[in-house]
Amino acid sequence: MAALHGGHLIAKQLRKEGVRYLFTLSGGHISPIYDGCVKEGIGVIDFRHEQAAVHAAEGWAKVTGRPGVAAITAGPGVTDGVTGIANAWCGGSPCLVIGGKSPLSQWGMGALQELDHVDFIKPITKYAHVVAETRRLPEFVSIAFRHALAGRPGPSFLEVPFDVMFGTADETTVWFPQHDRAQGRIHADPSEVRRAADILARAERPVVMAGSAVWFDQAWEALRALVETLNAPVYLNGMGRGAIPADHPLFFSLSRRAALSQADVVLVIGTPFDFRLGFGRPPLFHPEAKVIQVDVTETEIAKNRDVEVGLVGNVQAVLTQLVNELEAGRGRRAESAWLETLRGVEARARAADEPFMYSDQVPIHPFRLVREIRDFLDRDATVIGDGGDIVTFGARVIEIFKPGHWLDPGALGCLGVGTGYAIAAKLARPSEQVLILHGDGSFGLNGFEFETMARHHLPVVSVVGNDGAWGQNKHPQQRRFGHTVAQELSQDVRYDKVVEALGGYGETVTEPSQIRPALERAFAAGVPACINVITDPTVGYGHSGAATH
Incomplete structure (x- = not known):
């Protein structure tokens, strides 16, 4: 040789x-x-x-x-x-x-x-x-x-x-290893699974909160079986989004705060008790709620709060154990008033957002922009959030129907991930739509990778929410100090022209009625594309989950 x-x-x-x-x-x-x-x-x-x-x-x-x-x-x-x-x-x-x-x-x-x-x-x-x-x-x-x-x-x-x-x-x-991995999945302790199943079966106001480990452990089918057996509301974050389709009757998103603050039992699956979940503590979690945690890593169990039961193992394996235990006991739960309460919260939140989602105002309201994106995208589209306020608006409105089809920076909050993520997504899913929802600030970090896309023939579409600012910081700074420093960009920057110069397609949109036709042209271009959308610079995403002006 x-x-x-x-x-x-x-x-x-x-x-x-x-x-x-x-x-x-x-x-x-x-x-x-x-x-x-x-x-x-x-x-x-x-x-x-x-x-x-x-x-x-x-x-x-x-x-x-x-x-x-x-x-x-x-x-x-x-x-x-x-x-x-x-x-x-x-x-x-x-x-x-x-x-x-x-x-x-x-x-x-x-x-x-x-x-x-x-x-x-x-x-x-x-x-x-x-x-x-x-x-x-x-x-x-x-x-x-x-x-x-x-x-x-x-x-x-x-x-x-x-x-x-x-x-x-x-x-x-030279040794080229081939059979060098343990096979099979690690299961949780059966006695602890039974304890968890008993608590869940007795719950009056159960909530399921699931995150990225559901994706990496390929547990979306087991998660669906679990929530349908419990007839419980499920909320998703991180790479967990899409594990339950957005149109499933047990998928909830806009009522999470109300659900967690009133739940008597919360099942947390493969997501940490970090800042996104209020560290698992009141006021986000009810002070007397019983918490069951499932994670692949023992050191994540009870991090930042006590838990009633901690189940360690492969998430798919553990959820399957729970489903089997629940079905062997009381079977599937009936519809409950708890679900109707949360559906009411969801409906009221949607009704509050709706005037902005259908607003014809100029500059364009960010809710109108992300609603137009939601209504345009295919069911199997991959959406990448790379920004601050505009991605928060997008996460609230854009619906994800398949696991692994929503990507965002995650807990580090790193801007600039969009183009790298999108290139990988388009290589893996060449026949599916791939869209980056860009903030105008985050575009500047790795925007030159549109040349990489053009060179490698990867027709990704970026929609830039151009509010001429680091909006997620600008609005809180203005409220706290009465002025802003180091927060202003310029809405005159033609991000679309940058992409054109790098070998792609681009256009600027200033009217709400122009958004959908621009999306159609961008996806039909066959090259990397950028739609530079001028949005209302006075609108920010409030900490309460509503648009602030």
Whole structure:
């Protein structure tokens, strides 16, 4: 057998792992990987900034459930990618980032782009390691994948020195791991499942709150069976959105605060008690509510609050256990007054929003913009939120019907994820609509990746809510201090012209009646497209969940 260089060894193992694309920005330290990918039939998608390449690797995980892979060069290449790695860490997204490194033979001598990456990458990864031998590269790729996927998913990082990457090894001496993962799913303790089922069966005002682990553990069918057995309202956040279709009679969204503050039993599935859930405490949660928590990681159980029952295991497996236990006991619950109460809350909230969603005012009300998007999109469209206020409006109105079809930055609140996520989504779902809902501020972070889309023939559509400000900060600052500083942008910026210059299609919209025709033209263009929508700069999204003026 021939001697293979390090990049080819990496690519061979990536192919064994089922990797279809490598996300990267050109770098000399990592160039052998590109040669290996060509030889192994792995597509190479090259970006204009390493942050966006790593966001794409995370985006691939978010839309496929399988780790995405990014390769970034030494020194500034790795530091540019840190934000993407941190976002994947906070979001629990499995991915592998391969970083270049100065030659081991020159380490400490002041080699080009010499930097010890592992020390500052370790705190934001599940696994970070320097590979010192060329022949062991496939083994460490396998180890990195295993860490990324074990328990709560997350990013892994491999640092490959220049002389290891360019070095060679006889293929006959190299181990390419194939049967290197535990099979099967971890189930919760049966006695604890029975306790949880008994509490749920006796609940008068049950609520189910489910998050990203439902997606990564492929538990959407089990979740649906559970809520239908309980006949309980279900609320979704993060990558959990779409696990229950938006038109399912037990899916609720606008009544979450009312539901959690009145519930006697809350089942929290695969989502942390972080700021998005008020840390699991009053006033968002009823002070006497019994809480049952399901999570893949034991350390997440009872984080920030006490729980009545903690169930640890694969989310699909645990929910199936709960369904079986409930059906073996009391069977399916009947319709309750509790559901009707919450439907009333939902109806009143929708009625309050409706005048704004159908408003003909100019500048355009953001509620009108996101309602037009909602009404236009196909049922299987993938929507990516990358912004502040405009994404909050969008999350309130735009309906998601399939799991893994809503992507947002997650708990880190990282702006600039949109283009990387969208590139991954369009590669994974080439025949489906992919739309980025951009804030005008967030567009500026990685907007140059529209050139990447054009070069790789990926017709993604971006709708920019252009209010000429960092709106999510501007309005609270104005209320608190009576003035704004460092919050103003300009509504005269032609984001559509930027995309045109990068090889795409663009237009600016100033009238509500122009929104749908613009969406039709953008999706028909066959190239990356941007609709620059001038929205009312006086409207912000209030903390209470209503538009403020």
